[in-house]
Amino acid sequence: MAKESDTPTRGRRSKVDLLPDDIRKRLDSGLRDGSITQAELLEEVNALIKAAGLPEEQQLSRAGINRYATKMEAVGKSLREMREITQVWTAELGDKPTGEVTKLILEMARSQLFKALLNESESGEAADVGMIKEAMLAVQRLESAAMASHKREKEIRKLFAEEAANAAEKVAKSAGLTKAAVAQLKNEILGIA
Template sequence: MTDKADKQGKPTRGRRSKIDLLPDDVKSLLDGLLRDGKNSQQEVLDAVHDYIEQQGLPEDIKPSRSGLNRYATRMEAIGRDLRDVREVSQALVGQLGDKPTGEVSRLILEIGRTQLFKAMMHANEQEGEVDIGMIKDAMLAAQRLESAAMQSHKREKEIRKAFAEEAAATAEKIAKKAGLTAETVSNIKKEILGIA
């Protein structure tokens, strides 16, 4: 695949769009108006241009209609993918029901890995090669997903252990007050703590 070129024949691959380079406050306004969905693209463009003028920012940062259209299309595609992933995740997690959280974490990790793979494949199809920076970002994201799953699992085990210990102590007090034998009290504690 060949690199795209601008009007002067300069390669544009990897260059950030004019909208991506907007100041944070302008970009936030633009994103908010697009998310709202109540405004036409022309109304969004007019509002952004007005805001840029009110802030005394340079005229040359004003996005064009075609640039806004490309950005809005890209954001809608990303939003659609996120909604699809969310729906699939909710359906799969719903099917898991009361299964251990570890299975839910594994499912979420698998979805994350799949999405990273799809993103890398898409980049490869679009540009002919995978950007090293994207691979590093993908690896970092995968590492964070794994770490989050491990922390979640560790925390869940700690909570279960603390709850079991508290329940065992309470059961021991009640059993003693009820006049049960020491052996029976011990057996109840073992059952609660999962030692039996």
Template sequence: MNDKITRGRRSKIDLLPEEIRRELDAKLRDGRLTQQEVLDYINDLIEQSQLPPDEKEQLKISRSGLNRYSTQMETIGKDLRELREVSNALVAQLGDKPTGDVSRMILEIGRTQLFKAMMSQSSSEEMDIGMIKDAMLAAQRLEAAAMHSHKREKEIRQLFAAEAAEAAEKVASQQGLTAEGVAALKREILGIA
């Protein structure tokens, strides 16, 4: 993504009506059309829209503007694809018994992506209130997920310790350890959890 600081002026693409911008994003994602074909298609949509004639002329996008936007979208798409691949690989490692390290790593990836989004938004002079609200909600959900993950990890450790204590109790009893010794061993194992 372009890290160059600008004066915060919104691009023509940012100013497009929502339905035209959605169409632009869909055409770029589709990838079957060349950029020139996408440019002609979008500028035709602008021309056919119900916008005032002077606004239509102002909104028509240039080849370089489309190229910058396309490059930015591809960079974001690439980051999302890489994030999805990493997340899928990490989740595959979880199996049926999630481990705290992998859960923490996934949460950290989410926090990193949220931070990147907030930083890219803050480089613009105009702050999008919706973006701030969504970011705060995402942060709240990430923290709730972290708390749930921590609680689940603790429960797993306690269950494992209880199973280990029961197994140790059986073995210790079979080996002739006194009742006090068995109780001390069990307390020690349960205290670890």
């Protein structure tokens, strides 16, 4: 039989993870807002825990809220950095084909997946592979929509060029141009070498 101190604690959910959604949302918003101190927020959250009729063991400690705040700040910092990088690259690739932007997004997703798996191995917390999978699915759908839009745009341009070439052909013939000159003009409009 294993002693209590030998029992693994990795993977055990923290007190914050066990909080009801409404209390956890208040904790998260208080940490993001920053208008009150962690001590005041701790007091408020513990009062909400008590008012909800949860056991006293469920109340948070200063160390617990500090660990959670540090973790949330690290996540927030990563998200802010990723958002800045995305904005820079999106501006850089704005005129490029959508495939280039998709390649960038996929590379970022791979990087995040690697970080999540690395974090899982270091902390014992399960990586949120479901979220990454949903993000990849969203990227796939966006790329599919972008490609369909690009294809439709090319079809519209081709039809417009054909109409313009036919109109130019009529004008050129009525102006007395030779058949060769009319064919050359039409080919130029259609982009045929």
